[in-house]
Amino acid sequence: MSLNVFPSNGSPASVFGSIPGLQIVQDDEGSVFIPGYNVNTIGQINGERGYYLFTSGEDTLDFNIEGRRKLPSETDIELSGNRFNIVPNLYSDSVAIEEAMGGLEDRIVIAQDDEGNVWMPSDNVNTIGQMVPGKGYLLYVSGNDTTYNFPDTLYTAAAKRKFVSAPTSEPEFFAEVKSSGLPYTVLINEVSNFDDWKQIDELALFKGQGSDQLVGSAKIESHDLPLAITAWKENTDYDLPGFEPGDQIVLRGYVADSEQVLELEIGNLQSDTKPTYGEDIFSKIEINLPLLTSNGLENEKPKSFELKQNYPNPFNPTTNIGYSVPNTAHVTLEVFNVLGQKVATLVNERQNPGRFNVTWDASNVSSGVYLVRMTAGSYVNTNKMMLIK
The missing domain is CATH 2.60.40 (Immunoglobulin-like)
Incomplete structure (x- = not known):
C-alpha cells in the first residue's frame, strides 16, 4: 500500500492503528511495525515509500489519513539498484504506469502489484495498466541506486508506445x-x-x-x-x-x-x-x-494404465481426476466413502487409447476422505481424496 500525503502524525500506530486485524507492516528494507508485540523498527511513515501490509481482516481496506500534499515532482523516491523496491502512487487519481514511471523505462526490469499484475517494458507486457491511489508497487530497477521524481505533467515517450498485454x-x-x-x-x-x-x-x-x-x-x-x-x-x-x-x-x-x-x-x-x-x-x-x-x-499414446492424483487436493467442492488408457478397454471410475459405500460413478464406458480428465462435483456429500477407484481390465488402482467444506 502507499500514501499520497505526508501524515501529520507519522507514527505507524497513528497511521495504521485503525486497520482491523493488522498483523504486520513492512518496508522494502525489512523494517517492520508489529502492533501485537509493540515492535517498530520502521520509525516514521512518510509518503515517499510503499509498504507491505498483512491483515487478517477484509480484503479491501478504507481508512483516512490527515496530512499535507506535495507535488509528485517535488518528492524524491529513493530506489536501490538490482533489487525490488516498494514504490507509492503519489497522484490523487489513477495514472498509467508507463506515464508515471516512463522516465525509468530503460532500467525497469519488472513492476508488480499485489494481485500479480506486471509491467515489463523490455518484453512489451503491461497488465497493471493504471497505478491506483493507495496501492504500492514492487519495482525492480537494474544498475546503481537512483532518485526518481514522478512527472507533474503525465506525458512521456513511453506513453506513445503500445504495450502488448495478453490478458x-x-x-x-x-x-x-x-x-x-x-x-x-x-x-x-x-x-x-x-x-x-x-x-x-x-x-x-x-x-x-x-x-x-x-x-x-x-x-x-x-x-x-x-x-x-x-x-x-x-x-x-x-x-x-x-x-x-x-x-x-x-x-x-x-x-x-x-x-x-x-x-x-x-x-x-x-x-x-x-x-x-x-x-x-x-x-x-x-x-x-x-x-x-x-x-x-492428440497426445502421445500412453504406455500404461494410470490413475493420477486428483487436483486440487484437498478441494471444495470440485476436483479434477486424470487417467491414462494405453489400449481400448472398458473403464470405470468410481468414488467411495471410507465405509466402502459408492457415492458416484464418473466413468463407465469403453474408451480408446488416450489421456482423459473428469471433474467430480462433491456438493451433495459431506466433508471427509473419499476414495476414487479406476478399473480397466486387470488394472485396478485407488487414490485418496480430501473434501473440506
Missing part, C-alpha cells in the same frame, strides 16, 4: 489460487506451434514435478505473446500455501473442446537448466506443444 481472467476449470501477497511472474515468450497454442483455454502452474499443488492459474483471453502468469510463493508465517524457491515449474493446459488436461513441456529461455520458481527476478519460458486435432488433444 487473462479467472479460470473456470482450474481452481483459482488465493494470493499469498508474494507474486512471482512466469512469462510465456515462445510456443512451438501457434495453431496448437490457440486451442488451449486455461493454464495452471503447479508446485513441482509430481505435485498437484496449484500455485497459479489463469483463463486465456488472448493468445498473443508474451503472456504473463502469476505464481504465488508460500507464506509460512501466516500458513498461506504456494511454491518454495527452487521448486520446478510445472505447467498444464486445459482444452475445453475436448475437456482434456495437457501436460505441457516447457523450456527455460534464461539458462540451460529446467525452469524453477525463484531462479531469477522472473522466469521466461517456451512451450513445446504436441499436435492437436480438431477434436482437441
Whole structure:
C-alpha cells in the first residue's frame, strides 16, 4: 500500500492503528511495525515509500489519513539498484504506469502489484495498466541506486508506445489460487506451434514435478505473446500455501473442446537448466506443444494404465481426476466413502487409447476422505481424496 500525503502524525500506530486485524507492516528494507508485540523498527511513515501490509481482516481496506500534499515532482523516491523496491502512487487519481514511471523505462526490469499484475517494458507486457491511489508497487530497477521524481505533467515517450498485454481472467476449470501477497511472474515468450497454442483455454502452474499443488492459474483471453502468469510463493508465517524457491515449474493446459488436461513441456529461455520458481527476478519460458486435432488433444499414446492424483487436493467442492488408457478397454471410475459405500460413478464406458480428465462435483456429500477407484481390465488402482467444506 502507499500514501499520497505526508501524515501529520507519522507514527505507524497513528497511521495504521485503525486497520482491523493488522498483523504486520513492512518496508522494502525489512523494517517492520508489529502492533501485537509493540515492535517498530520502521520509525516514521512518510509518503515517499510503499509498504507491505498483512491483515487478517477484509480484503479491501478504507481508512483516512490527515496530512499535507506535495507535488509528485517535488518528492524524491529513493530506489536501490538490482533489487525490488516498494514504490507509492503519489497522484490523487489513477495514472498509467508507463506515464508515471516512463522516465525509468530503460532500467525497469519488472513492476508488480499485489494481485500479480506486471509491467515489463523490455518484453512489451503491461497488465497493471493504471497505478491506483493507495496501492504500492514492487519495482525492480537494474544498475546503481537512483532518485526518481514522478512527472507533474503525465506525458512521456513511453506513453506513445503500445504495450502488448495478453490478458487473462479467472479460470473456470482450474481452481483459482488465493494470493499469498508474494507474486512471482512466469512469462510465456515462445510456443512451438501457434495453431496448437490457440486451442488451449486455461493454464495452471503447479508446485513441482509430481505435485498437484496449484500455485497459479489463469483463463486465456488472448493468445498473443508474451503472456504473463502469476505464481504465488508460500507464506509460512501466516500458513498461506504456494511454491518454495527452487521448486520446478510445472505447467498444464486445459482444452475445453475436448475437456482434456495437457501436460505441457516447457523450456527455460534464461539458462540451460529446467525452469524453477525463484531462479531469477522472473522466469521466461517456451512451450513445446504436441499436435492437436480438431477434436482437441492428440497426445502421445500412453504406455500404461494410470490413475493420477486428483487436483486440487484437498478441494471444495470440485476436483479434477486424470487417467491414462494405453489400449481400448472398458473403464470405470468410481468414488467411495471410507465405509466402502459408492457415492458416484464418473466413468463407465469403453474408451480408446488416450489421456482423459473428469471433474467430480462433491456438493451433495459431506466433508471427509473419499476414495476414487479406476478399473480397466486387470488394472485396478485407488487414490485418496480430501473434501473440506
